[in-house]
Amino acid sequence: MATLWKLAAAGIMTVVVLSSSSKAGAFNLPTISFDEGYTPLFGESNIVESAGGRKVKILLNKHSGSGFISSDIYYHGMFSASIKLPSDYTAGVVVAFYMSNGDIFEKNHDELDFEFLGNIRGGEWRIQTNVYGNGSTSRGREERYQLPFDPTAEPHRYSILWTNATIIFYIDDTPIREVVRNVAMGGDYPSKPMSVYATIWDGSTWATSNGKYKVNYKYAPFVAHFSDLVLHGCRLDPIWQLPAARQCGELEAETATAEYSLMTPAKRRDMLRFRQRYMTYTCCYDQVRYPEVLPECEAVDEAEKEKYWKSGDIKVQPKPVVRRHRLRRRNRAKNRIEVKEQQAADQEN
Ligand SMILES: *[C@@H]1O[C@H](CO)[C@@H](O)[C@H](O)[C@H]1NC(C)=O
Numbered sequence: 001m002a003t004l005w006k007l008a009a010a011g012i013m014t015v016v017v018l019s020s021s022s023k024a025g026a027f028n029l030p031t032i033s034f035d036e037g038y039t040p041l042f043g044e045s046n047i048v049e050s051a052g053g054r055k056v057k058i059l060l061n062k063h064s065g066s067g068f069i070s071s072d073i074y075y076h077g078m079f080s081a082s083i084k085l086p087s088d089y090t091a092g093v094v095v096a097f098y099m100s101n102g103d104i105f106e107k108n109h110d111e112l113d114f115e116f117l118g119n120i121r122g123g124e125w126r127i128q129t130n131v132y133g134n135g136s137t138s139r140g141r142e143e144r145y146q147l148p149f150d151p152t153a154e155p156h157r158y159s160i161l162w163t164n165a166t167i168i169f170y171i172d173d174t175p176i177r178e179v180v181r182n183v184a185m186g187g188d189y190p191s192k193p194m195s196v197y198a199t200i201w202d203g204s205t206w207a208t209s210n211g212k213y214k215v216n217y218k219y220a221p222f223v224a225h226f227s228d229l230v231l232h233g234c235r236l237d238p239i240w241q242l243p244a245a246r247q248c249g250e251l252e253a254e255t256a257t258a259e260y261s262l263m264t265p266a267k268r269r270d271m272l273r274f275r276q277r278y279m280t281y282t283c284c285y286d287q288v289r290y291p292e293v294l295p296e297c298e299a300v301d302e303a304e305k306e307k308y309w310k311s312g313d314i315k316v317q318p319k320p321v322v323r324r325h326r327l328r329r330r331n332r333a334k335n336r337i338e339v340k341e342q343q344a345a346d347q348e349n
């Protein structure tokens, strides 16, 4: 009986591992069309739907950027989109996929961000995540990463899980950052319903090398493609009356036990591997801004921290993705071996 159970568990494990190579549907959650969940926010003429609203492009040209916002606000859940970023020369261009309630709570808003910062030709898009709670704008919790793939070549899935206990940022099936709520964070942990946004805009003043390289409209329009839209959260009426927590019991229960909320040992390994290879800045190692380490930062790994300057920036930049392309074939074989080793280890447990 125990053996059968183990085999079944191993079988499930295999399915999970295999599914990580598929780009379809975020964690098997239903996708929606643009009109089912979103509405234009600005630059409406630069928002272009296709495939019956399953895909939407947002453009930045010399007249305007553009963006959309969820029609409802959400309290906790899983929010996801597949995104393909503009290619070629994108210095100064910023694409963002994020949650915020800044329009309702001007002074004490909450926010969870994926931000993509464009670059000069041959440079790479950089990605940034951030967390704000109750207006903690003086305590930015930025992290920056390089990407292990070319984000302009094909869509990749970017997801934000937000529960009462944890926040996980995912790229495809890999968790890249986890912020576990702890008491010392207090109001810095996002706690009020938020809208979901996607935007593209001109960040010339800061996005690339601190504003040294500005948007060059010779290369416009800059186009970001969104698809596989998932808004799986507790949906609230924009003018809600009841405290959100009382309306959202069902969703809370479902989310708390969903596969994407559980940080299994295998997922934690994947996350650490990603962070060791691609993280280029973290607020957790930034001793200049935070002489006292932020409360949610895990017990600091001194060896790991040695790889970062006191400013939180990495000392040795990861190798550029272009060169990694050539290694892809070899890596794929290597990944297959890692997956097999993983399965063998799981069977032993
Ligand atoms: C959030 O901020 C408001 C206004 O600044 C403050 O009154 C409130 O106590 C804060 N809430 C938490 C949970 O820290």
Ligand SMILES: *[C@@H]1O[C@H](CO)[C@@H](O)[C@H](O)[C@H]1NC(C)=O
Residues within 6 Å of the ligand: 164, 245, 252
């Ligand atoms: C969420 O967590 C807070 C603080 O840990 C707790 O006071 C609250 O009851 C929790 N809400 C739900 C819906 O679990």
